Amino acid sequence: MLDWTDKHCRYFLRLLSKHTLLYTEMVTTGAIIYGKGDYLGFNHEEHPVALQLGGSDPVAMAECAARAQALGYDEVNINVGCPSDRVKNGRFGACLMAEPESVAQCVKAMQAQVTIPVTVKCRIGIDDMDEYEDLSRFINTAADAGCDTFIVHARKAWLKGLSPKENREIPPLNYPRVYQLKKEFPALSISINGGIKTYDDVSEHLQHLDGVMVGREVYANPYLLASADQHVFGEATQPIDRETIVKHMHDYAQRQVANGAREWHIARHMLGLFQGQPGGRVWRRYLSQNGTGKNPQPALLLRGLEAVQETVSQIRVA
Template identity: 65%
Template structure:
């Protein structure tokens, strides 16, 4: 399939995604096992991979684009700054069936900066725009950008709007804005998620000033009630750590945010649906804890949840561990829960 644009027709991606609610790309967390788990609870949530660098895809020995078909709708987040490499990876992603490719312009880590990508690219909007254009030329799926509201001392609203102006001029219509600026020096990635103050109003203003763009907000969202409030001002909400540590909030996304009449699964039903997946993973040479580490928070806040977490943590990593460990964790939790 030749995806190269050879005429002046407007770029039209082959898919239109519901961006009402999404889960942020999180390194070492949003792998394919977590995404399968999350998809059981919500059909509408847009899922993102962990950030994958263009170098890993092009030169690495593993298959960094592998995923389960059940994960759709699914976006690949890329880290890189070379337009040619980003375009190459975008085409690979489109050919593999991904529904979106997202460029990381938000990660503040030193390693990412040394590779000249992530949040530091906010200071090079022309390069981001060139990358978007190159990717769109070869991939007929949405090319989107996740960014911050600013970097270091460059944190004015004018700095943000100039970035959006330049990048959207090349046809990027979908931006996810982490409502904190990033300090590129002096703060760790963890501190950059917590110390710079949130400025939701700036993201709301961006949507008012750019009504033709799809603007999603990210940062500090810990409940679906908060998400509903944000959706009064922007098009979508991206949730990060809360969706990982308290994953059962996903079970109400479709009903509360996406107007679905799909019945909500109980936690026990989610576990039963995970068991065949876990068995397949083990039969293919995987280990139980590769999957169950993502399920630790399923009973967050409920009586007996500590027993569930402890039993899985102590037993799932053992050689030969199988689904009997999961059933044992449920039994222990029920045994220790107050009556």
């Protein structure tokens, strides 16, 4: 989720679930090796956290994996699923499904440098390479190189003719194809991604597979994640409430602002926190109207919470 699941977003999501594995947005080897930004920075509270890496040069991938392990990442994931033009032009992402040997070389080179897991996220196919046999060959090639964990987005990607947004919606989901992978490769860990919105969906997939990845639905409705520890990981504790989350994030935002960040860069990830709740629209509107511009509202999150609470009290009086 390029430009979305940054360290501020992940800190926020970690408050909701202690056990869910969080992934970074995809970071390219070029950015890490040659860029001036802090592309590998993360908060220690984010663990367990995986770096999602984009690239195809085994030497560069191995160097970046080693850097990630040295910084404390729990996993390095090779992105072979992103269909954007800038990814394709850089020869990484979903286009690498046509080059399983290149992915295998990256896996070998990375595993030679690190002891943390090296995993692969892919699609079920690309363009006209969308038969099950193509997917099976890709998985088998990477597995022979040493990868034992795959996260499969259950849509193919059209690299010619569809935008990244359209590639998340137009190609039909094919869950049975991912289930078939698990049957063919029972020793591998196979997780599924794509179109998953409820815990009923999660439970159904876990009858067939080892894990479930949820992306856009959690970003749009993040409080969904607050029940993950109970529904998926068997914890008996009650989910954290929204008010407590806002107060924690206010404290975090103040620390970040003191180090030069803008509170809006944190608050933007929280727009969906009150999704489907009384005051949800007020929350989104307050943050959007008061968090941007030249003079953003100080203590934005707390003020937004007050606006929600006032709205809810008025509804109760009415």
